[in-house]
Each structure stands twice: as C-alpha cells, then as structure tokens.
Amino acid sequence: QAKLRPDARLAFAVTPTRGAALARLQLENQLHRAVARGEFVAVFQPIVALATGRTVGFEALARWHHPERGEIAPGGFIPVAEETGIIGAIDDCVLGIACREAATWSGAQFVTVNVSGRRFADPSLIAVIDAKLAAARLDPGRLKLEITESTIMTDAAAAANTVRSIAARGIGVAIDDFGTGYSSLAYLHRFDANTLKIDSSFVKAMSASEQGMEIARTIVMLARNLRMSVVAEGVETEAQRNTLLSLGCEYGQGYYFARPLSAEAARDLVSREAA
Numbered sequence: 001q002a003k004l005r006p007d008a009r010l011a012f013a014v015t016p017t018r019g020a021a022l023a024r025l026q027l028e029n030q031l032h033r034a035v036a037r038g039e040f041v042a043v044f045q046p047i048v049a050l051a052t053g054r055t056v057g058f059e060a061l062a063r064w065h066h067p068e069r070g071e072i073a074p075g076g077f078i079p080v081a082e083e084t085g086i087i088g089a090i091d092d093c094v095l096g097i098a099c100r101e102a103a104t105w106s107g108a109q110f111v112t113v114n115v116s117g118r119r120f121a122d123p124s125l126i127a128v129i130d131a132k133l134a135a136a137r138l139d140p141g142r143l144k145l146e147i148t149e150s151t152i153m154t155d156a157a158a159a160a161n162t163v164r165s166i167a168a169r170g171i172g173v174a175i176d177d178f179g180t181g182y183s184s185l186a187y188l189h190r191f192d193a194n195t196l197k198i199d200s201s202f203v204k205a206m207s208a209s210e211q212g213m214e215i216a217r218t219i220v221m222l223a224r225n226l227r228m229s230v231v232a233e234g235v236e237t238e239a240q241r242n243t244l245l246s247l248g249c250e251y252g253q254g255y256y257f258a259r260p261l262s263a264e265a266a267r268d269l270v271s272r273e274a275a
C-alpha cells in the first residue's frame with residue numbers, strides 16, 4: 001500500500017497543473033484572437049482637481065469584451081498577457097483608442113494610458129506613439145503614460161532613455177501605484193516623470209492610523225518638492241478628499257468622483273463641464 005502512495009500523489013499533482021496549463025493556453029489563444037478582432041476597448045475614469053471637482057483628465061483602462069464571457073476587467077487577463085507578451089499589443093490598442101477619444105473631447109483634458117514594463121522596454125514604442133498621435137491628430141501634450149516603479153526597475157537605463165524621448169515630445173509620464181514598488185527614491189530624481197500617483201492603499205491607510213496619515217503626507221511633500229503633480233488614487237469618501245486637500249494633494253481619482261466611464265459618457269462629461 002505504502003509503495004503506491006508516491007504514484008497517487010503524482011496523479012493528484014499532475015491533474016490540476018495540467019488543467020491550469022490548459023486554461024492558460026486557452027486564454028492565451030483567446031487573447032491573440034481578441035487583439036485581431038478588436039475585442040479590447042477602453043473605459044475612462046475622470047481625474048479631478050480636488051479643490052473644484054473639475055475633470056482635468058481621464059485614465060484609459062482596458063476592458064475585454066469577450067464574446068461569451070462579457071466584459072472582463074484587467075485582473076482577468078493582464079497577468080497572462082504580461083507573461084506571454086501579448087500585453088504589448090493590448091497596450092497599443094488602448095493607446096490608439098485613448099488618442100482617438102481624447103481628440104473628440106470638447107475640452108483640453110489629458111488622457112493617461114497604462115504601459116506595461118515589457119512594452120516600455122521595447123524601443124518600437126516611441127514610433128507607435130508618434131503614429132497613434134498623428135492618426136488621431138492629438139497634441140502630444142494631452143497624452144500621459146503611466147508606468148510603475150517595477151517598470152523602471154526592470155531596466156532602469158532603457159526606461160530612462162524612453163522617458164527622455166517621451167518627455168522631448170511633450171508627453172507626460174506618471175509613476176503609477178507610487179510607494180508599492182521597490183527603490184522608488186533612488187531612481188525618482190533620474191526620471192523626468194511629472195506626476196506621482198499615490199497608490200490607493202495609502203489613501204485607505206490615512207484614516208486607519210497616524211502612521212498612514214504621515215506616509216500620505218510625506219508622499220505629497222516629496223512630489224511637491226520635486227515639482228511633480230500628485231494624483232491620489234482610490235478616493236472613495238468625502239473625508240478622504242478633504243484630508244488629501246489639507247495635505248496639499250491637488251488631484252484625485254476614485255469612486256467618490258466617478259467610476260470608469262464608457263467613451264460616450266466621458267465625452268458627455270467633458271461637454272457638460274465645458275458648458
């Protein structure tokens with residue numbers, strides 16, 4: 001009996017692994033198909049001036065309109081897309097949509113686009129950005145790219161070069177989820193990033209403890225001293241908005257102001273605010 005045990009264990013170990021690998025392969029195939037068929041769309045979440053509530057820009061967030069499963073949020077496909085490299089094609093797709101949409105807005109709001117580490121390390125990104133901006137006839141000053149600290153750390157020299165090319169075009173760079181990655185401070189001064197986005201975990205922590213409050217205060221001060229603008233992510237309550245304002249944070253994004261909106265709803269919001 002005892003001799004059978006290793007085999008039995010192996011059978012148990014292999015089955016779920018095989019199942020997971022198969023599901024992953026299926027997802028990978030579907031992602032390729034989705035890119036080809038244009039199943040990716042973007043939703044647009046307002047970024048507002050905390051003092052006035054006015055929309056200064058929108059973050060474009062990817063959504064997958066799966067033919068059978070309906071709308072899928074990034075958490076459902078980004079990890080596999082990053083592992084397999086399809087993320088680059090998805091990023092380009094969202095970039096194109098974002099530029100096209102922003103060009104239709106009746107106001108001067110900017111649009112931000114998330115760029116994965118892999119896409120950012122690829123030198124062909126710059127040519128694609130130039131092409132998308134030209135096709136949409138969008139002023140480069142109205143586009144910002146969001147990158148994370150881990151993107152910077154993947155290949156700091158390459159990332160610094162890319163940031164320089166981007167900045168030279170007047171395109172903004174925001175450091176996303178700031179404070180959650182590695183070694184933020186060591187590299188911050190080398191990058192011409194003009195915006196820091198305070199991760200939502202720090203916004204939540206503000207009300208939980210004095211330490212949480214001090215961390216948020218310190219990030220805002222750091223950004224201001226570096227002459228970067230600061231956007232707080234995940235603002236869900238009026239109290240958070242008021243606290244952030246009192247800390248000197250100028251901009252915010254979160255469900256308290258608005259959920260991510262369809263392209264049409266974003267366009268309408270811009271028109272309403274212009275009127």
Ligand code: C2E
Pocket residue numbers: 045060061062073074075078087090091094114115116146176177233234235236253254255256260
């Ligand atoms: P992120 O760039 O930090 O985007 C903010 C996320 O927080 C979005 O989730 C947004 O819907 C959500 N959010 C906004 N306000 C609130 C709030 O008040 N409370 C809570 N609980 N959540 C809020 P989403 O759309 O699911 O995107 C998740 C992540 O996926 C993004 O985080 C970003 O890292 C990534 N992502 C999204 N679109 C793209 C893309 O086109 N390319 C790449 N490479 N990554 C993307």
Ligand code: MG
Pocket residue numbers: 059114146176
């Ligand atoms: Mg982002």
Ligand code: MG
Pocket residue numbers: 176177197233
């Ligand atoms: Mg973020």
Ligand code: MG
Pocket residue numbers: 177199200233
């Ligand atoms: Mg975040």
